[in-house]
Amino acid sequence: xxxxxxxxxxxPLGELLDAGAAWLxxxxxxxxxxxxxxxxxxxxxxxxxxxxxxxxxxxxxxxIDALRRGIVRLGNHxxxxxxxxxxxxxxxxxxxxxxxxxxxxxxEQLVQLVLDQKALWEAHAPRICEVGTGSGCIVVSxxxxxxxxxxxxxxxxxxxxxxxxxxxxxxxxxxxxTFLHAPSCAPAPPASLDAVVSNPPYIATDTCTRLPRRIRxxxxxxxxxxxxxxxxxxxxxxxxxxxxxxxQGWCFLEIGADQGPAVRALLLQAGFASAEIRRDLAGHDRxxxxxxx
Numbered sequence: 170x171x172x173x174x175x176x177x178x179x180x181p182l183g184e185l186l187d188a189g190a191a192w193l194x195x196x197x198x199x200x201x202x203x204x205x206x207x208x209x210x211x212x213x214x215x216x217x218x219x220x221x222x223x224x225x226x227x228x229x230x231x232x233i234d235a236l237r238r239g240i241v242r243l244g245n246h247x248x249x250x251x252x253x254x255x256x257x258x259x260x261x262x263x264x265x266x267x268x269x270x271x272x273x274x275x276x277e278q279l280v281q282l283v284l285d286q287k288a289l290w291e292a293h294a295p296r297i298c299e300v301g302t303g304s305g306c307i308v309v310s311x312x313x314x315x316x317x318x319x320x321x322x323x324x325x326x327x328x329x330x331x332x333x334x335x336x337x338x339x340x341x342x343x344x345x346x347t348f349l350h351a352p353s354c355a356p357a358p359p360a361s362l363d364a365v366v367s368n369p370p371y372i373a374t375d376t377c378t379r380l381p382r383r384i385r386x387x388x389x390x391x392x393x394x395x396x397x398x399x400x401x402x403x404x405x406x407x408x409x410x411x412x413x414x415x416x417q418g419w420c421f422l423e424i425g426a427d428q429g430p431a432v433r434a435l436l437l438q439a440g441f442a443s444a445e446i447r448r449d450l451a452g453h454d455r456x457x458x459x460x461x462x
Contacts, residue, residue: 179229180227181225181227181228182213182227182228186205189201189208193244196246198244198246205243208243208252239252246386247387250271251266253265259306259310261306261336263304263336264336265304267387268304268328268389269389270393275423275449279307279422280306280310280311283297283311283364283421290315292363293317294319295364296321296362297363298321298357298365299321299366300354300406300410301369301370302348308333318345321362322347322349323348324348326389329392333348334348353405354409358413361415362415363418364414364418365413365420366420369402370392370393372393372399372425373399374395399425403424403432406422411439416462417461419458419459420459421456422457424446426453427454432446433446436459439459441460442461
């Protein structure tokens, strides 16, 4: 494979970024220039927006080689988040790798939806369970932003749970979150939770095979595949939540853009007194909020 940035004597940063972006574009990588900039910013420990002022900065052979290795990984369509090994979510820098799904902006909105329910936070220490915690982005953000909560986080994947624990420790909230290796909120006693929150797998199996390479080939299939209709895991989460929530408890879910009516029906069928569907910043159905009687 030709090198996008071959090792040599010191070379200007701008020349290397331009060559790397051209190499990535030729391989069908989206936002090639921006991804090269992310790599260089991490390598040089500089704010990404400052790179435009440093295009004449000369990189030594070791820096060029490190940049080249990262660009080659991007050229194989590996997500920039995994190449960097960390990503920002609601102002927190989280460790990310192939053990768990990459945190996304839509999930930041899910956290905000939980935080916005003033009635939930009127309890002295609301008991909140995240189902399928993955990287821990949801529960860690909640524990940081709402420290009075009492948090439980579950995942059926032990490797993902390990990553979530690392992120909780990174942000000083490990002592306020109980992590359990379980597929649902089943470990919680009946009628013991004030809220359940989850970003479960919600993509239909057939659709998973047609996802972009950067998702299909790198992110864990178990965090994406929601069964034949995309609703299999959502059904289980809603059913378990209905059994374990207190009176007037809440269920907060991230859902697929075409699943709003179906998820609303599932919530009402499970005994929730109300069920509301919210849109994401792109105008698509993305969040569901149900409340018990």
